[in-house]
Amino acid sequence: MQRGEKLALGVAVAGHVVLFGLLSVGFLATPNPLKLAPQPIQVSLADDIAIEQTSPNPAAEAAPSVAPEQGPPEDAASPEPTPVEAEPEPAPEPKPAPPAPPQPAPRPQKPAPASSPVPQPRPLPKPQPPAAKPAPAKPAPAKPAPAKPAAAAPAKPAQTSRGTGRDAQATAARPRGSRLGDDFLKGLSDRQTPSRAEAAPAAKMGAQAAADIGSAILRQVQPCANRQVTPGPGAERIRVAINLRLNRDGSLASRPRVVGHTGVDDENRRYVDRVDDLAIATFVGCSPLRGLPDELYDVQNGWSNFTLRYKLPG
């Protein structure tokens, strides 16, 4: 080996040592190797469709409509003047009349069909109903349940706490569907019927339904959320509690408000305002929310005033 080659060998060794030393101390290294470590991600399991009302047993509504049509038990019911008591009484009565149960049984999911059993379990009385024609006509269109919210919504958004339109119809239909007049129960006037119907629609949105609606809303704003750019490292850990005031058609009644934060730490504290703006922009951007169940709009904890937690994607 010549002298020049020895010199070159020394230079080459030194160059390699310097290069690999630089690489070892992090020169050109990946900026954040911690990304290799698995970080826990949040998974929310949500039913796709199961947005349903958590309501009292709908059988309680069906019962009184049948009750007055049966002669002998009606006499037993009549001595009790209180309207409240009238409810538990009729309940057992549908059982003695088994022809009806097969129909109400599949229905209980929907509170709406409460009125439909009225005409159906009674094929016999039908000759009479023709006298009051409007009554049978109404339950028929009522059966396609989806059609009803559209009609009822603009009419009485605030009335639902007292009773849905359907229930109002039900009260109207009941006396007409029976052979008896309005005064078939002594002391039981029309006044009380709406108050009795209060029990059914006083549905409260349960936790499951609230979670379903929350995830349904989050799904719908996802396209807008994906457009947001995370303002800085750690900002995606901020979870914003955001309050939405919604109209019945799913549009925003007012600008969303941020009502709280979690996950704020020293690193991302300065991004809080920015994240608030981004969250509001997300919900405003995808604002007409669709497919939310109408019957849960105005109930207690319904989605007319809904608070959910949101965080930036990423």
Added chain:
Amino acid sequence: MNPVFNLEAATLSPVALFLQADWVVKLVMAGLLLASIWTWAIILSFSARIRRTRREMARFERDFWKTDDIEAFHRAQSDSDLPSAQVFNAGVEEWRRSTAANQIDREGVRERLGTAMGVAVALEVEQLSDRLNILATVGSVAPFVGLFGTVWGIMRSFTGIAAAQNSSLAVVAPGIAEALFATAIGLFAAIPAVIAYNRFSHGVNKVEAGLNRFADGFHTTLSRQLDGAR
């Protein structure tokens, strides 16, 4: 074999990647690193050498064609190891040996002169291109050696998956990263070697052409001289 990879140490640091690797992969990496060092040593020394050689050859030929007294020029250059000087010395010595006798076979002398200088040219070129075969070998073999290390390392990673019953990226990624590092080193060694080999081959060819040109010119001069002799 330990299938559990340490995630905390899974960085791109070459030392960490080397230390985590299997011993076969380590061997491959070490060999490729040595090849890279040797390649660069050759590149540095050869490029310096061939540049100096060509510069001095150009000056030598300029001096040679300017000189009037070849004997004096020969004495001045007799201990030079420059390729042109070697060819020149070979020609002058053959000339002296051939013209020492009383009878001169002109054709035979011309042929011997040509042969002697051709041999000198071949010898110089051979010495000059001595290290180039190493560059060629490294350039063509290093990628395959690196690939071998990578395949071995990935095989080991898959064995790790099987042992851990877990195919998540966290289990596979470090092993594959360290395996790919072997290919990276192979390419790191091979690419400069291939480039240098092509470049130096071209340089050696040019030196050889220059030597041949000089030898032919000198041969012509001697041949002309031969015509005037006796």
